[in-house]
Amino acid sequence: MDGLAWKVLLLLCLTAAGTWAQDLGQTQFICTSVPKDVDLCAASMQSSGPAEDLKSTVLQLRETVLQQKETIINQKETIRELTSKLTRCESQSFPAGPGGRRPGSKNTMGDLSRGTAETLAQLGHTLQTLKQRLENLEHYSRGNNTVQANSLKDLLQNKIDDMEKQVLSRVNTLEESKSGSRNDSEQRNRVESTLTSLHHRITDLEKGKDRPADKFQLTFPLRTNYMYAKAKRSLPEMYSLTVCLWIKSNASPGVGTPFSYAVPGQANELVLIEWGNNPMEFLINDKVAKLPFLINDGKWHHLCITWTTRDGMWEAFQDGVMRGNGENLAPYHPIKPEGVLVLGQEQDILGGGFDATQAFVGELANLNIWNRKLSITEIYNLATCNSKAPTGNVFSWTESSIEIFGGATKWSFEPCRSAN
Structure with missing residues (x-):
């Protein structure tokens, strides 16, 4: 080189x-x-x-280290932002009620997770129902031309106007997310009290129309933890029973709780419930039988359930036809007395602890209870409105046997005519 x-x-x-x-x-x-x-x-x-x-x-x-460092910084910022939002949500959330057999948050003004707009629409539906009943009574008062009916009509109209203002105020408060638990409880109590007062006054007017004591239905238009009806008397001790009712609902998921009977120490002594995506269940002493009912179609259906304490045998009938049966449902356990029978809500404690997610949505009628097992013929007669059909011997469907709370409404009802 x-x-x-x-x-x-x-x-x-x-x-x-x-x-x-x-x-x-x-x-x-x-x-x-x-x-x-x-x-x-x-x-x-x-x-x-x-x-x-x-x-x-x-x-x-x-370069990889720099990218990872930038990613970590972005993730930390996202975590801080989410934590801040969660803290604000928790500070504005409603206090949870007492726990029960099934999970579920306690709502006060219906199912608030659906949004304030839908809540307003649902409450508006309730008010519209009351207004329609009031218009019917107004027409009736014209026919009778009585001063007392007109004065009551004016009073009811004022009450409904006040109720609309309260609902609008309530929804605005929810949207601004400024209500505390104490204010929420006070507003809920005012709304519930007003709805109950409206219902009682309308019922007083309707009594003037001479309607048969058992020809009525109860309507629960939305899921709340304050709309319900309650039997005035407890059930007795029973070693066998039959419970029958007419029911109409298209609620989803699940129609909720048509009725529940609680006794001291056992909130689920006797319950009919379709909760969430589960099939309809019949509970005795918190033991469960899954029922083969299909009723979530917006049509009237007649349901009957029989039970005996011996071996816990049960049978389920829909529209007069037996759809299923079983055994070992709380065998050798008698239904206890000194309880509270509630329509439209599932009880977590005696007479209360209601959960909006388990509330019944739809219409109920002709709830009757016997302390014996009805025969197939008797049940078919009930489902077809035969004149030979029996009425409940421990609980019968009459206006004097129940009290209504929270704005559940009452209408005239003809079983088989309405079901067609």
Whole structure:
């Protein structure tokens, strides 16, 4: 190799060494001779291959570290933002009620998870129902031309107007998310009291129409934990029973709880419930029988369930036809007395602890309970409105046997005529 080639090679090594030393710190370099006629740029690229790979790897690692650091910073910011939102939501949430057999949050003004707009629409539906009943009574009062009916009508109209203002105020408060638990409880109590007062006054007017005591239905238009009806008397001790009712609902998921009977120490002494996506269940002493009912179609259906404490035998009838039966449903456990029978809500404690997610949505009528097992013929007569059909001997469906709370409404009802 002549002197010119050595000088060029030395210059190449010194230049590379200076540059790489600046980037990589203390590094060992190897100079390699090349033929005279070879391109020096290509030779330098080939001779520096391992070092260039190392440099490229270091740069890639450095870029990866920077990207990960940026990602971590962004994630921390997201976590802080979500934590802040969660804290605000928790500070504005409603206090949970007492726990029960099934999970579910306690709502006060219906199912608030659906949004304030839908809540307003549902409550508006309730008010519209009351207004329609009031118009019917107004027409009736014209026919009778009584001063008392007109004065009551005016009073009811004022009450409904006040109720609409309260509902609008309530929804505005929800949207602004400024109501505390104490204010929420007070407003709920005012709304419930007003609805109950409206219902009682309308019922007083309707009594003047000479309607038969058992020809009525109860309507529960939305899921709440304050709309319900309650029997005025407890059930007696029973070693067998039959419970029958007319029911209409298209609620989803599940129609809720048509009735529940609680006794001291046992909230689920006697319950009919279709909760969430579960099939309809019949509970005795918290033991469960799954019923083969299909009723979530918006049509009237007649349901009957029989049970005897011996071996816990049960039978389920829909529209006069037996759909299923079983055994070992709370065998040798008598139904206890001194309890509370509630329509439209599932009790977590005696007479209360209602959960909006388990509330009944729809219409109920002709709930009757016997302390014996009815025959297939008797059940068929009930489902077909035969004149020979019996009435409940421990609970009968009459207006004087129940009290209504929270705005559940009452309408005239003819079982088989309404079902067709």
